[in-house]
Amino acid sequence: MFDLAASDPVDLREGDRLETTSTIRRGDVVCFERMEPDLVRFRSLSEDEQADYAGPMYRIDRGERPGQVVVKRVGAASGSAGPG
Numbered sequence: 001m002f003d004l005a006a007s008d009p010v011d012l013r014e015g016d017r018l019e020t021t022s023t024i025r026r027g028d029v030v031c032f033e034r035m036e037p038d039l040v041r042f043r044s045l046s047e048d049e050q051a052d053y054a055g056p057m058y059r060i061d062r063g064e065r066p067g068q069v070v071v072k073r074v075g076a077a078s079g080s081a082g083p084g
Helices: 047-052
Strands: 003-006 017-020 029-036 039-044 057-062 068-074
Parallel strands (some): 003 068
Antiparallel strands (some): 029 039, 029 057
């Protein structure tokens, strides 16, 4: 189990299962894709995928506490910080 903090709302609900389909490292740009009512896919996006991805994207960072993962919303193709 880990603690997830986000700079913007993430479509996760209590009881959701989180599935990873790729290796995710600090600094990666990731997305959350709802696959079933209680299943969300959490995956890393390549630079090519980022250019075409229409949904919200987040950059992975570590939190201040052990086990805490921070996701920060990033802009579309450029990977720069989004508004806010």
